[in-house]
Amino acid sequence: MTSAGTPPTIPARMTQRLAPQAGELIDRGRQLTFSWDGDRYPAYQGDTIISALAACGQRVFSRSFKYHRPRGLLTANFSDPGCLVQVDGEPNVRAAHRRVEPGMQVRSQNAWPSLRHDLGAVNQAISRLLPAGFYYKTFMAPRVLWPVYQRVFRRFAPGGKVPRSAAGGYYDKRYAHPDVLVAGGGPAGMAAAAAAAAAGARVLLVEEEYELGGHLRWGDAAQLARLAELRAAVAGAPSIEVLTNSAVIGRYDDNWVAVAQRDLPHARERLIKARADVLVVAPGLIERPYVFAGNDKPGVMLSTAVRRLINLYAVRPGERVVVLTANAEGDRAIADLERADVQLAAVVDARRGEDVVAARGGGGLREVELAGGRVVEADLLVTAVGWTAPTALLNMAGVRPAYDPRAGRFFPRDLPDDLLAAGGIAGDGTLDQIIDHARAVGGEAARRARARDDRTTPPDPLPALPIDTAPSLFRSSTHGIVDYSEDVSSKDVVGAVREGFDSIELAKRFTTATMGPAQGKLELVNTVAVHAEATGRDIAGTGTTTWRPPYAPVSLGALAGRSFQPVAYSSLQPWHARQGAKPLVAGQWIRPDHYGDPAAEVRNVRENVGIIDVTPLGKFELRGPDVARLLNYLYVNKWMKLAVGSVRYGVMCGQDGVILDDGVTGRLADDCYIMTTTSSGPETVWRWIENILQTEHPQWRIHVTPRTSALASINVAGPKARTLMQRLVDGIDLDPAAFPYMRVRSGAVAGIPGCFMWRIGFTGELSYEIHAPAAYGLQLWETLLATGADLGVAPFGIEAQRIMRLEKGHFIVGQDTDGLTQAYAAGVGALVKLDKEDFIGKPELVWAAQRDDQQVLVGLQPADESIVPDEGCQIVEGERAIVGRITSSRLSPTLGRSICLGFVEPRLAAAGTMVDVRLVDGRRLPVRVMEHHAHYDPEGLRLRV
């Protein structure tokens, strides 16, 4: 398939490729092909997508965000705003950074139907009508039209197409603990890292590009020699870990530094969470674009961009060039351009007061207008007007860099002890001066990392770098693009000030300048300069917008990393899985909801015997002489006289008297109790108990051991439970007189030693809850099923248990109670012993006992036996008054009718009162308030047999 443009009749050729360059990154021995908008292109191994296309004479790589203007190369690195493409379905790939690979399918973005014939470019013609704030103002009203606007916008929305299927790749995460983390692998970063390593530090050196070296890579022979030296020093230090093609994306509290590492063999991207003792910020400087009419025409480039193209990729950037230079880098670019046989049409030296006022051309640059009116024909305009200091990491650490008008950029000041700066961000000077300074910084960083815990050692003063004077060049006499990513012009910024946005933070939000993919790196200082000019303030007085993480783009996949979602299984899980139990996610536990037919499971428990896996029930072993005191303090009821072999139900409240948890606790021996909590409660209860034992009553001698998953817990319930158990126990007398309701006995069950079981009854039937050492749980379960086959034993799940407990009127903490339900309201007031000296929640419960205005929990039965109101339905009176709610409801297989638990106002709580439930569909359902919570066997005769 080819694009809608005319396909090349002959295959593309590398017409702009230069003879071999000293520092080139391409491997001329390995040629490959890839596709660009459907056409085949050649490239060398080591080319970026853009350098390969530029070598074939391509100059337009995307259309701009708002006006769909053609865009080409500007910076020739990761930040290049005009070089975002779609690669094999991956959107927004930085094509001036990403290396080309054989067979890559590359497509342009933001152009429809094609790069060459883009319909959105009409916006260009009406750009006068699309000023900043246009969308905000125009499409605010009427709201009903918003879906229509949205559909239209989506077609013209910038950026690539996100693939519909998100199958995409493996993302990784890891931690790192460097003594010193160096952000930036240019000459200063390398020198600092090597010096820190020599001083004994473990160093993580992070470089955004594919190789270390920074600007030395496109330098002369002497600089290339220094590069080789520095690289050797880094490679020779085993305590330096080098991460290339990786970006420091943020610095957080206590030097928690996030690094995105890209394109690993096993993962698309990896997030590294590094805890650095000392962070050295050495990102170098970013060359600043110049604002003038037509400054975004394809063919207008920065001096560093042409130096990269020529020296790293051996690409001739144009035929005929105008160079605007204000510094040495611009002068070196001139030398490079001449060597690359580009015709020098004009040199405009800003240091002599010369200036460029406009660039013109259709698809690309054709002519340049200089100050004074001279017009020069050229297809390339190179600007070298100055530098921006990427201070983001410093700002994220709370530093406020200061603007130095002589140098025309921001400098760090008042750095905290665990933060240092090296290289161009710290100052100017010769290469030797910069390297010496960086070495001192690296050594000092290592020293501070060692002395981190010793705050008495004052930090050493560091040598200062000189600061060069540079002309303040931000905007020419014409208006041009300030933010290339967002298509914001200097005129928009001036207009924003005119509309009253005289704060830079507000002007940013109104114009969206600095809010696009470049995130301020290229456009921030120009935006500030234009804003300052319009308000009549200076740059220092205007300030900057806030640098926030991420400093470089990071994929959501990398932020998510490998998925960590702990899941808990009981020892019986293999059996549940084999039987096809329907899984129920209950917190971190996966439990069997049912095994096919919950109603049949209920009937089997009521008529024969059933077994349920209740392992997730929270369990603690409490040991020590003071356990009774703890229980007495923790629960609302009394515990000082619980005998060995007995079990008691308890309700636990918070200090506000609200029910926190409930469960039974049994005394196995003099100084050994087993406490159970709800399945969702053990973590909270444990924390609560430890709080009491460690902070309130440290004199109590108690050790708490969690037992939840150490014990496989199986409840054997039903009229035939005793018959089944008699076949499996040896030495435990099951006679009801010897082992009655609410007692616990220890011994072997099914030959498994170390078990204990207690007679309790959530289901309302005769039941034995067996707790066995977990490794034998599966064997116990299978033995129960095999031994009781003739009794009709069958497993039952959570749903059957929930039905049966509702038939019995037992509430579930968190379902039938909420964060406001105090003990009295839940109907367990009889348990609360206000005559105890102290227990948690006592003051509030004392006061609650004197109130009669709280809704109370009651049993409810609908008049229409077949209607089960949804849980959460309101109980209403008249048209508007809510007087209660349904908390639990089921169809009872035992009673053949709908049953509920719910809250009603106290005046409606008398047995026999009729109230109305408002159903989801609006109908009213009359329900009767019952005498008991229990709908079935309210006297509890069945479980006491």
Next chain:
Amino acid sequence: MLLIPCVHCGPRNASEFAYADAVLRTPDPNAAPPAVWRRYLYMRTNPAGLASEWWYHQSGCRRYFMVERDTRTNEIRAAALPPRPADRGAP
């Protein structure tokens, strides 16, 4: 992410800990009038500056300890064990 200096384990990531309330004096539960008790239960000073806090090292030693934290800078000035029974009078 903040580092919290655990008294037992040394500095660890804040995600290993649970904040467990301000360090408070508990009124006498049998004597405090409702207004005093509820001020203790619900009202916190939320200072801009030094705050005394209980933290629980949930994913580590499972011990409670007190820290002095500057809420403006997150600087943690001191960490201490709960007072021992001897320090707080008779049980």
Next chain:
Amino acid sequence: MARLLARSPITPLPPVVVAQGWEMSGRRSGAVLRLTDCTPLAKLLARGDGEGRFHARFGVGFGAARLLSPDLLVIGWGPGEWTLLGPPGAEERLASVAALDRDDGGDEFLSAVEVTHGHALMRLAGAAAAALLAKICAIDFSDGVTPDGAAFRSSVAKLVAEIVRHDRDGEPAYLLQCDRAFGQYLFDAVLDAGTEFGIEVDGFRPPWI
């Protein structure tokens, strides 16, 4: 009654064998990085004062581990908290090692609880073990910070877990312990993190510790 068969929460990879009353994987691996389910090890939790009588008997405190005999490891995984590990079935031996006359020490409150069934335990061995752990735990696993014998509890793959470094024959190795119910989850999380290092499952066999 049938013979007792104990099972780990971690499904054993075939071939499955039975040894010491436990179902185990009989798989053998010579990979550079290996993960072994050691759940059958006998485990005992002893608690007392940090500097008290258990400390005197075991000779280590919180943060350190030590072999009491060639097959018996004591680990200080918490302040005043020691875990003893021994060969499968050695619960009684562990109890006798931790048996102290309760009336002898005055005020100190001591306890020893068998916890064999409460935890899943696994051993990660190989030169890349520390690099793997750096993918699931925020602790610094470098030799300087976490030398042989270092013991601590932390968050591992979003789970509370105990780790002790227990090298064998000069090869770095770590024991990881978590709540039994999460054993399979942690085992799978370690295997996933180890893919890039070529991790393989190795069956459990003597020497147990």
